Amino acid sequence: MILCAEYCITGDGKTVLKGQAALLDEEGKIRELGPREEILSRFPEEPVKDMGEATMLPGLCDMHVHLGYWFSQPDGFNYNEYLKAAFAIQHAQAAFERGITSVRDMTSERKLCATLKLAEEKGFLVLPRITHVDNGICMTGGHGHGEVAEVDGPWEIRKEIRRQIRDGAEWVKVLTTHRTHTPEFTQEELNTAVEECHRRGVKCGVHAGTQPGIQMSIDAGFDTIEHGTFMTVEQARQMAENGQAWTPTILAYTYLYEVCKKALEESAGKPAGDPTMQTELKNYEYFEPAYKAYRDHFKELYDTGVTVLAGTDMVVCGSPLLPLDQELGYMVKYGLTPVQAIQTATENPAKVLGVEQQRGLLKEGLDADILVVGGDLSQDITRLQDVRLVLLGGKTVYEDGVRYVGTSRMVM
Ligand SMILES: [Zn+2]
Incomplete structure (x- = not known):
């Protein structure tokens, strides 16, 4: 043809x-x-x-997705294993109408993505190419707890990584910051996670959005930094030098900023002590500077030569599925040419995933x-x-x- x-x-x-x-x-x-x-x-x-x-x-590659992220659904009680699988399948297949042919799943439920791939291999389903972690890893009470594995200390981390690799994980995801400037894992724990992954020939990404968590993650040697919201130019330079890549997820933070801004506007007039108001205010205090950090610094960070990866990371109930066109749209809005933006969803992901020969x-x-x-x-x-x-x-x-x-x- x-x-x-x-x-x-x-x-x-x-x-x-x-x-x-x-x-x-x-x-x-x-x-x-x-x-x-x-x-x-x-x-x-x-x-x-x-x-x-x-x-x-x-075909485009979305480098930060959560195909099985059902947690934000209001009727979570309905989500037994069957419904979770159906949810993940429709999410994955939504890729096609966006022009997406590959995704990297950065945390779904244990074994979910591995099972989807098995179903695809058996010919039960047509799915985009999936590269996946098993389940994220945070410290006890850390970012994502309740949805990801909670482990503390070098040996628990090693054991969790070994379990995940046994169960089919192709990447590992660690989460170490959550909207504050207190990092979660210690440097020793981060170093151990990377060392255990690399010893096994598996790459690892880390959710790090604030300081000093970003620097600690760069020093530990993670292959990709997810979000890196408040990254400095010097840090982007270090990443470029070390061959570490950055998945900014501009759209996710901008979307969350817009959601809480709207909620705050709608709740105007409510008493200041109203609990929903308090939550939205707290969200706004983080997402407003987060969105501005991308808007004001994305281009100078890109210009350091750091490898940038397009990822959507949309997990809020009602948000569009895999809107990679919008993520690339923000990159262009903030200074890239369309052709440069496309590379963050084509050549760059293939290299980071090690599939550039395919x-x-x-x-x-x-x-x-x-x-x-x-x-x-x-x-x-x-x-x-x-x-x-x-x-x-x-x-x-x-x-x-x-x-x-x-x-x-x-x-x-
Ligand atoms: Zn995510």
Whole structure:
């Protein structure tokens, strides 16, 4: 099958080509990428799908998701194992209409993502490519307690990591800050977590948004810093030097800021001691400076050369599922070009996940995970809202408003 589109963004952060065609093979790989006329004349027998005035690019990767995050649902009592699985499946499949073909799950319930992948391997489900942690790890009473594993001290941390790897964890996630400037894990505990992961050949990310938790996490050697909300330029430089990547999750914090701002406006007139008012005020006190930190510093942090990863991290009940187009939209709003923003969801994730030989670019020999959007995306990031076609390993999973997740329908 030959796929053509007027514009082509290869995903490397700079290359935009015109009038290209991609020849896809039976194995779901990109066999050739080249000038349209040349490809058409060399392979005259091949069926052609011409997308016209549109942009083709690699399928996107959302590097911070929680597919099984049911905790914020108001009817949590209904969420037995079956409903949790159904919830996670619809969440994962929502990826396709966003042009997302890969996700990194940064905490769902124990064994949930590993089981989803098993179901996919058995052919029960069509899902995006999932890389996942098992369950987050925090200290007793730390951020996320009740939803993630609570452990203290180096040996408990090692044991939890060993258990998770035994149960199929492909990454490990540690949480060490929560809206205050008191770090949760000690330096010794953070160092141990990284050491145990790396000893086993597993990468690890850390939820760290405030100081000195961010610095402690950089020093410990985590592969990715999640949020890094109040990161300094000097810290971003250190990360660039150490080869550590940053998942800012700009949208999540901006969204939460807007939610509590609205709630505060709506509760105007309530007595100051009203408990909902108190909670919203406390939220506002954190999320307002958080959103401003991204708005005012994202570009200078990016300019240090630190590897930036696009992640959505939307867990609030009623928030949109995997709105990666909005995360990239904020990056552009704060100073990146659309082509640079796209790289944070294509080449950069593939490198950090260690799958750059399989995907992340539109390139010969790589998997045909391809997104086509209407118009010229290199000039207008909002074109991401106009998803026309999504291929996963050469198979159509979404086209013109319809998801193809029940069968493994081949293109053409
Ligand atoms: Zn998260």
